[in-house]
Amino acid sequence: MASITKTKGRWQVRVRLKGHKLRCQTFDARRDAVAWAQETETALRKRSPAAEDARRLATKLTLRGVLQRYENEVTPSKRSAERERYMMRNLRAEPELVDKPIGDILASDISAWLSRRRQSVAEGTALREWCLLQHVFEVARRDWGVAVDNPLKEARRPRAASARERRLEPGEEDLLLEACGKARVSWLTPLVCLAIDTAMRQGELLSLTWADASADGKYVTLAGQLTKTAKARTVPLSPRNRRMLGALRPKNASSSDRIFPLTRNAVRLAWTRARERAGMPDLRFHDLRHEATSRFFEMGLDTMEVAAITGHETLQMLKRYAHLRTKTIAEKLKWPAERAL
Secondary structure (H helix, E strand, O other): OEEEEEEOOEEEEEEOOOOOOOEEEEEOOHHHHHHHHHHHHHHHHHOOHHHHHHHHHHHHOEHHHHHHHHHHHOHHHOOOHHHHHHHHHHHHOOHHHHOOEHHHOOHHHHHHHHHHHOOOOOHHHHHHHHHHHHHHHHHHHHOOOOOOOOHHHOOOOOOOOOOOOOOOOOOHHHHHHHHHHOOOOOOHHHHHHHHHHHOOOHHHHHHOEHHHEOOOOOEEEEOHHHOOOOOOEEEEOOHHHHHHHHHHOOOOOOOOOEOOOOOHHHHHHHHHHHHHHOOOOOOOOOHHHHHHHHHHHHOOOOHHHHHHHHOOOOHHHHHHHOOOOHHHHHHHOOOOOOOOO
8 A cells, every 4th residue: 555645845655565565755746646656556566476376377278278167167057058058169169269378369369250250150149159258258357367358348249130020921830830740759849839829938948847837727837047037927828739738748747847858959950850841941949939929919919918928028129029010000000081082
């Protein structure tokens, strides 16, 4: 700490810092004394043992090692842990970036990596990986004592992907369900029907247990720890949902058993084959959430009612998922009677 005292019309500065010798200096003006004290304290702290260790870590640790520690310590606590591990694998496949000491990585290295990624992935995927890298650097700097500047703060951020507007065209739902019915597994059709009718996310569907279904089968309850927003919600089921779940439930099923005891990879493979058979290779599973949300509005539900079912917390996000057909809107319009010209 610095102490500044006035002696015989001059200002005397003493800077004491643990691990360093006492520094003294005298000035005619107090502002000069304050400036010297601040500069001296900053310089001494930079030469402290802790700062030296932090600098050594930055030159010793590679980004690959930091990514592995992040995956071991930070990723498991996230709801998106499985997806994040997949992104980690993609990042580790970039030796030009991840094998460099973390303290040597510059904004230009990030830009070069981003340029390579854009050649093989969509802009949205590059943005998610960019955001993950940014958080990795921040955790290393703030929590792990690595003396490193975050190069992603200087690198150009990828643009957010445009909202998709893919909906099921007339006749496509029948084609899709017919293709699902030809799958070797019995769970694909009810899974897809639930997605179309409820707007539940794939992760939410896969987390459902038989205890989450109401006794009368009219709705399911999603616990807060299973939803993206960490808030519980109740989702009504259509008659076909109730019928399919009733047929799907084993006689000896326990209340704690998952309704769809599947991995995301199993769903991905079955879904990919089904959409190819249906002739809809551009259809994503998440598009079914857009379809369901849009249908709720077309059924006449208001914004609050739709949000209660889908779990959207803001009107802006809800608008991204609602793609209303102009024909449906036109049928609701009641024009005044034409006047004679």
